[in-house]
Amino acid sequence: xxxxxxxxxxxxxxxxxxxxxxxxxxxxxxxxYWNGKEGICTFKPHSNHTSLAGFAYGGLIASVIDCxxxxxxAAAAYExxxxxxxxxxxIRFVTASLHVDYLKPTPIEGPLEVTSVIKEIKGKKVxxxxxLKVGDVLCAKGEMVAVKVPATMLQGK
Amino acid sequence: xxxxxxxxxxxxxxxxxxxxxxxxxxxxxxxxYWNGKEGICTFKPHSNHTSLAGFAYGGLIASVIDCxxxxxxAAAAYExxxxxxxxxxxIRFVTASLHVDYLKPTPIEGPLEVTSVIKEIKGKKVxxxxxLKVGDVLCAKGEMVAVKVPATMLQGK
Numbered sequence: 116x117x118x119x120x121x122x123x124x125x126x127x128x129x130x131x132x133x134x135x136x137x138x139x140x141x142x143x144x145x146x147x148y149w150n151g152k153e154g155i156c157t158f159k160p161h162s163n164h165t166s167l168a169g170f171a172y173g174g175l176i177a178s179v180i181d182c183x184x185x186x187x188x189a190a191a192a193y194e195x196x197x198x199x200x201x202x203x204x205x206i207r208f209v210t211a212s213l214h215v216d217y218l219k220p221t222p223i224e225g226p227l228e229v230t231s232v233i234k235e236i237k238g239k240k241v242x243x244x245x246x247l248k249v250g251d252v253l254c255a256k257g258e259m260v261a262v263k264v265p266a267t268m269l270q271g272k
Numbered sequence: 273x274x275x276x277x278x279x280x281x282x283x284x285x286x287x288x289x290x291x292x293x294x295x296x297x298x299x300x301x302x303x304x305y306w307n308g309k310e311g312i313c314t315f316k317p318h319s320n321h322t323s324l325a326g327f328a329y330g331g332l333i334a335s336v337i338d339c340x341x342x343x344x345x346a347a348a349a350y351e352x353x354x355x356x357x358x359x360x361x362x363i364r365f366v367t368a369s370l371h372v373d374y375l376k377p378t379p380i381e382g383p384l385e386v387t388s389v390i391k392e393i394k395g396k397k398v399x400x401x402x403x404l405k406v407g408d409v410l411c412a413k414g415e416m417v418a419v420k421v422p423a424t425m426l427q428g429k
Contacts, residue, residue, distance in 0.1 A: 131322045133329040141320045143331075163298045165288045166366065167421070172290040173367045174300075174338050178331025209323065210330045214371040264324070 120146035121154065121186040124201040129264075134182035145179055147186035147231075151194070154187025156229040164223060171221040176247060179229050180257035181210055184243040187231035188261045192241070208241065208261035221247070221254040231257075239263040277303035278311065278343040281358040286421075291339035302336055304343035304388075308351070311344025313386040321380060328378040333404060336386050337414035338367055341400040344388035345418045349398070365398065365418035378404070378411040388414075396420040 122135040122145065130138040135145040147154045158179050166172045188208040193200045221227070228248045235242040245257035279292040279302065287295040292302040304311045315336050323329045345365040350357045378384070385405045392399040402414035 129324065131325050133321050133323070134331050136322070139320055139322065163296055164290050165293070165296065166290070167286065168288050172335075173370065174291050174331060174335025177334040177338070177370060177372075178329075181331050181334070210374055212371065212373045213330065213334060214369065215334075216369045217367055 121149055121190050122146055125207065126205055129207050132182065134178045135186065143178060145182040147183050149187065149190035152232065154183055154190060154231040156183045158227040158229060159225050160223050160227065169223060171223045171225065173217055176221060176255050177213060177215050179227055180215060180245045180247060181213055181259065183229045183231045184245055184257065184259045185210060185261050187233065188241040188243055191233045207264045209264050211260040211262050213259045214257065216256045218256065219252055219254045222249050225249055278306055278347050279303055282364065283362055286364050289339065291335045292343065300335060302339040304340050306347035309389065311340055311347060311388040313340045315384040315386060316382050317380050317384065326380060328380045328382065330374055333378060333412050334370060334372050336384055337372060337402045337404060338370055338416065340386045340388045341402055341414065341416045342367060342418050344390065345398040345400055348390045364421045366421050368417040368419050370416045371414065373413045375413065376409055376411045379406050382406055
């Protein structure tokens with residue numbers, strides 16, 4: 116699985132996300148790779164993803180942290196169950212809360228190097244911590260709570 | 273000023289933001305209106321701003337809360353100084369931290385009705401609270417800390 120992005124293994128129903136859905140062609144196409152303990156994403160902002168000129172937009176930073184975090188939660192949850200990623204029943208997470216600390220202005224050239232780890236698992240809730248760096252500079256930190264997707268969120272199911 | 277969006281009164285240097293810059297043509301063009309105590313935005317998501325089908329993307333929700341919050345901080349700061357909005361020296365804020373609680377799945381049809389108020393002002397820091405509703409349903413709440421933009425963030429100045 117290390118060679119495939121987590122998001123590219125989501126089923127079609129879970130692949131509509133503007134941030135990371137492989138079927139959302141106009142979306143950001145955020146891709147996360149799992150190395151057994153961390154979910155890792157390298158993201159190159161588009162030239163218009165600006166806040167002030169030269170720096171990346173905070174909403175984009177929140178988006179990358181969000182999608183990298185829920186993907187990391189899914190990978191870790193499969194691993195905790197000793198199951199192959201993507202096997203049924205599919206495990207996916209949505210974000211219950213997201214906290215981002217913007218520590219330094221983030222150069223828009225990037226690339227954003229984003230690393231998420233699992234801090235804690237409490238039943239259906241997972242707490243994920245994320246560092247976002249450009250080069251050696253830690254530009255933002257995220258902490259989020261993700262929960263397993265309830266069946267009611269899948270329309271028509 | 274009630275008839276003009278706060279963001280449409282930012283100077284050109286501050287109008288590059290992907291979320292709310294009037295000069296960022298491919299951006300979200302988030303617009304906030306100040307009524308003297310609240311910053312209010314109505315935002316219609318694009319059809320591809322999905323999380324799961326039928327629901328709005330969390331990163332978009334974070335973005336709308338972010339830009340509405342910093343605009344509200346700017347409007348409140350001018351008002352606190354008894355100055356006309358946009359007068360020099362220009363007052364603008366950037367986000368130091370952003371926390372979003374996703375309370376309910378947010379229907380993508382929207383429109384998102386976003387209302388920000390100032391909770392506290394501490395020197396250069398402002399704490400802003402934001403409610404995001406669709407119809408009568410409170411879908412998300414935000415709390416953010418914004419700080420006055422340091423001159424070093426404006427390139428070439």
